[in-house]
Amino acid sequence: MDATTVTTWMREIETSVTQERDRLVQLDAAIGDGDHGTNMTRGFAAVVQALSQDQEAPPGRLLILAGRTLVSSVGGASGPLWGSALRSGGRVLGDQATFDGPQLVEVLAAALASVKDLGAASVGDKTMVDALEPAVAALGRTVGEGASLADALEAAAAAAEAGMRSTIPLQARKGRASYLGERSIGHQDPGATSTALMIRALQRAAAASS
Numbered sequence: 001m002d003a004t005t006v007t008t009w010m011r012e013i014e015t016s017v018t019q020e021r022d023r024l025v026q027l028d029a030a031i032g033d034g035d036h037g038t039n040m041t042r043g044f045a046a047v048v049q050a051l052s053q054d055q056e057a058p059p060g061r062l063l064i065l066a067g068r069t070l071v072s073s074v075g076g077a078s079g080p081l082w083g084s085a086l087r088s089g090g091r092v093l094g095d096q097a098t099f100d101g102p103q104l105v106e107v108l109a110a111a112l113a114s115v116k117d118l119g120a121a122s123v124g125d126k127t128m129v130d131a132l133e134p135a136v137a138a139l140g141r142t143v144g145e146g147a148s149l150a151d152a153l154e155a156a157a158a159a160a161e162a163g164m165r166s167t168i169p170l171q172a173r174k175g176r177a178s179y180l181g182e183r184s185i186g187h188q189d190p191g192a193t194s195t196a197l198m199i200r201a202l203q204r205a206a207a208a209s210s
C-alpha cells in the first residue's frame with residue numbers, strides 16, 4: 001500500500017458517506033442533532049479536495065493532511081475525533097513511501113488510541129469506538145495469523161459492522177446522545193455507522209491497490 005491507497009480510501013469514504021448521508025442524518029436526528037451525515041460529507045469532500053492538491057506526499061503525510069482538514073471543516077464531535085485519529089495514524093508512517101499489513105494495524109491502533117484519548121469513550125458507551133475497536137482487534141488478529149490483507153480487511157470490516165449493530169440496545173454514555181439517557185436505547189449510533197462505512201471503504205481501497 002502507498003499514497004494512492006490513502007487517496008483512494010478517502011475518495012471511497014466520501015462516496016460512501018454521500019450515498020448514506022440521509023441515513024446518517026436520520027440516525028443522528030433520533031439521538032443527536034441530525035448533522036452527522038452532513039458533517040461527514042462536508043468533511044470528506046474537503047479531504048478529497050485537499051489531497052488532490054498534494055500529489056507528491058507520502059501516505060503518512062496525506063493522513064495527517066486529511067486529519068487536519070477534518071478538524072478545520074467539521075464542527076461536530078466527529079470532526080476533531082476523526083481528525084486526531086487520522087493525524088495520529090499518519091504519524092506512525094512518518095515519511096515512508098509504502099506500508100504493509102502490520103503497519104496498517106499500527107496506523108489504525110494509533111487512530112483508535114487517539115479517539116479514546118480525546119473522547120474518553122470505551123466499548124459499550126455507544127460511540128464510534130464500538131465499531132473501531134473491534135475492527136482494529138480483528139485486523140491485528142488476522143494479520144498476526146498471517147492472513148492475506150484482503151482477508152484481514154474483510155474481517156475488520158465485518159467486525160466494525162457487528163460493532164455498529166451492537167450499539168442498538170446500548171444506552172449512550174458519551175456525546176450528545178448521552179443527554180437522552182434511556183431514550184437513546186434502541187437506536188444505532190450514527191458515528192459507529194459511519195465508522196463501519198469507513199472500514200469498508202478501506203477494504204475497497206486496499207483491494208484496488210493490490
Ligand code: ADP
Pocket residue numbers: 028032033034035036039040075076077078079081115118119120121126127128129174175176189190191192
Ligand atoms: P455532534 O455529536 O457534535 O453533533 P456528530 O453528529 O458529527 O457530532 O457525531 C456524533 C458521533 O460522534 C456519535 O454518534 C458518536 O459515535 C461520536 N462521539 C460523540 N462523542 C464521542 C466521544 N466522546 N468519544 C467517541 N465518539 C464520540
Ligand code: MG
Pocket residue numbers: 028032033034035036076176
Ligand atoms: Mg450530530
